[in-house]
Amino acid sequence: MRKLWKKLVVVAVLLTAAVSLSACESYGQEEKAKNDVYDQVKSSKTIIWGVRNDTRLFGLMDIKKDRLVGFDIDLAKAITKQMLGKDAKAELFQTSSKTKIPVLKNGNVDALMATVTITPDRKKEVSFSKPYFNAGQSLLVPAKSKVKSIKDLNKKGMVVVAVKGTTAVANIRKFAPKARVLEYDDYGQAFTALKAGQGQAMSTDNGILAGIAAENKGYHVVGGTFTHEPYGVAVDKGQTKMVHAINKALDELEKNGTYNRLMHKWFDGIPGFSIKEAER
The missing domain is CATH 3.40.190.10 (Periplasmic binding protein-like II)
Structure with a gap:
């Protein structure tokens, strides 16, 4: 009985080793494929x-x-x-x-x-x-706006619209701490708020703002970029x-x-x- 038990233990060990080796080989192949x-x-x-x-x-x-x-x-x-x-x-x-x-x-x-x-x-x-x-982060404003840079927004009563969860919100609070930030779910909602006069400027990456300006006459990007992203x-x-x-x-x-x-x-x-x- 003891001999049979020993044989079973040996078989179990060999099977475990084989499975482990197979797993290692599989992992190694995946890693190789990943690196190639x-x-x-x-x-x-x-x-x-x-x-x-x-x-x-x-x-x-x-x-x-x-x-x-x-x-x-x-x-x-x-x-x-x-x-x-x-x-x-x-x-x-x-x-x-x-x-x-x-x-x-x-x-x-x-x-x-x-x-x-x-x-x-x-x-x-x-x-x-x-x-x-x-x-880099920039500003989108109506063509007749007096806002020319981020500094112009750092005043009480100024409102900037931005998208929730983006770095734009934190950057406005850093570079224009006196301004109030209104956050929206997406760029479409934020721009609609800007058009409705709920803010003096919209802020996000310059390239994204350029896309909005390209299809909406009467709005332009101002102030260059005040962050590097x-x-x-x-x-x-x-x-x-x-x-x-x-x-x-x-x-x-x-x-x-x-x-x-x-x-x-x-x-x-x-x-x-x-x-x-x-x-x-």
């Missing part, structure tokens, strides 16, 4: 990009054309071809503010080109390219080869004029918006 994103896209000649579908000038669904359009969309396609060749393909995966980091971490996309601000907290989760758009291409943490390849492609697109052409294509002629300030 650049090799995978190079082999397939395809990059799956996480992009926005609700941000004018950067990534927006054009209902008439039934496709996504914007600066981020065009730049993602240009980077893909610069990295992988003229016959390479950029696949677009639609994301939102809440989902963009999770879909990247889950492996649904290879990279994010989705107005992702480079921040210390995000650097703990993902790796970033060099900045491709020098975003650049956008970068995000890839999963540790994807060093992918980051290097994207940075190289961005440098080459800048040298051959493609980057500047795209900036002018999307941001020319917007009242108060400075392309020179926003360029990398």
Whole structure:
């Protein structure tokens, strides 16, 4: 009986070891696959990009054309071809503010080109390219407004509209502490409040405000930027080869004029918006 028991124990140990070894091998394969994103896209000649579908000038669904359009969309396609060749393909995966980091971490996309601000907290989760758009907080006001900069808002009785949960709210309280901030759920509601006269200015990233100004005559961006919050291409943490390849492609697109052409294509002629300030 004792011998049988010993045999059973040995079998159990061997099975446990086999399962553990299998699990380790599986984990190792997953980690290897995770670390080979650049090799995978190079082999397939395809990059799956996480992009926005609700941000004018950067990534927006054009209902008439039934496709996504914007600066981020065009730049993602240009980077893909610069990295992988003229016959390479950029696949677009639609994301939102809440989902963009999770879909990247889950492996649904290879990279994010989705107005992702480079921040210390995000650097703990993902790796970033060099900045491709020098975003910063600015102000949107009616054309006849006397407000020309953030300093003009730092007075009692001044009201700024912004979106809940964004850095814009905290920045207004920092740079114009005497102003009152009205918070809304989204940019559409915030701009409606500005049009209704519920505030003297609306504040968020300069590029987003440029998009609103582009489709609403009588409003313009003022004061330049009073914060520095650049956008970068995000890839999963540790994807060093992918980051290097994207940075190289961005440098080459800048040298051959493609980057500047795209900036002018999307941001020319917007009242108060400075392309020179926003360029990398």
